[in-house]
Amino acid sequence: xxxxxxxxxxxxxxxxxxxxxxxxxxxxxxxxxxxxxxxxxxxxxxxxxxxxxxxxxxxxxxxxxxxxxxxxxxxxxxxxxxxxxxxxxxxxxxxxxxxxxxxxxxxxxxxxx
Amino acid sequence: xxxxxxxxxxxxxxxxxxxxxxxxxxxxxxxxxxxxxxxxxxxxxxxxxxxxxxxxxxxxxxxxxxxxxxxxxxxxxxxxxxxxxxxxxxxxxxxxxxxxxxxxxxxxxxxxx
Numbered sequence: 001x002x003x004x005x006x007x008x009x010x011x012x013x014x015x016x017x018x019x020x021x022x023x024x025x026x027x028x029x030x031x032x033x034x035x036x037x038x039x040x041x042x043x044x045x046x047x048x049x050x051x052x053x054x055x056x057x058x059x060x061x062x063x064x065x066x067x068x069x070x071x072x073x074x075x076x077x078x079x080x081x082x083x084x085x086x087x088x089x090x091x092x093x094x095x096x097x098x099x100x101x102x103x104x105x106x107x108x109x110x111x112x113x
Numbered sequence: 114x115x116x117x118x119x120x121x122x123x124x125x126x127x128x129x130x131x132x133x134x135x136x137x138x139x140x141x142x143x144x145x146x147x148x149x150x151x152x153x154x155x156x157x158x159x160x161x162x163x164x165x166x167x168x169x170x171x172x173x174x175x176x177x178x179x180x181x182x183x184x185x186x187x188x189x190x191x192x193x194x195x196x197x198x199x200x201x202x203x204x205x206x207x208x209x210x211x212x213x214x215x216x217x218x219x220x221x222x223x224x225x226x
Contacts, residue, residue, distance in 0.1 A: 013181065017181070070126075077190065082224075084197070100213060103216060104197075107194045107197040107198050108194075108198070110190070110194050111191060111198075
């Protein structure tokens with residue numbers, strides 16, 4: 001997975017467990033593309049402080065994922081849903097009823113994730 | 114939702130964020146149905162200590178859910194998957210192709226959860 005997508009997913013799932021201050025700095029640097037120096041000036045902390053905070057936030061988010069694995073589960077669910085979508089599209093064209101049985105199987109797989 | 118089911122789901126999602134000690138006591142009382150006194154004796158703590166720990170663990174798990182809402186999301190996903198399952202079963206009987214379009218809609222709903 002691309003690093004920025006992975007960071008966005010991790011933040012999406014676990015961001016609420018960071019402090020407000022951490023969230024603001026993290027969003028500015030990672031999602032709003034501000035430079036470390038800009039953020040440092042805005043927040044009245046050192047450039048190194050911003051750098052350390054981002055590193056620390058990444059570690060915190062990664063630790064939650066290692067314990068809970070919810071991003072991985074989410075990605076797998078999305079893949080299965082995409083598969084169902086693909087099968088329904090194919091059904092539109094072919095009306096092959098075997099496809100519906102495949103859909104059934106995949107929905108069972110989702111419920112076991 | 115039944116309280117024990119809710120506790121089980123909360124524990125399933127966020128249990129790894131408790132300490133090992135908290136996990137052991139929580140499992141003994143909530144899932145293994147041991148009495149507070151039994152667990153207190155096993156662990157060498159007071160009965161009140163066990164009681165407080167369970168209360169505190171419930172609070173911690175509930176706080177994570179309030180911040181992250183992953184149990185709620187999981188329950189909704191499961192409901193949608195059940196709906197897909199029901200529709201595929203109905204399709205088996207009727208071969209009504211409209212049902213497949215409904216399935217498509219529901220899978221799109223899952224991916225937006």
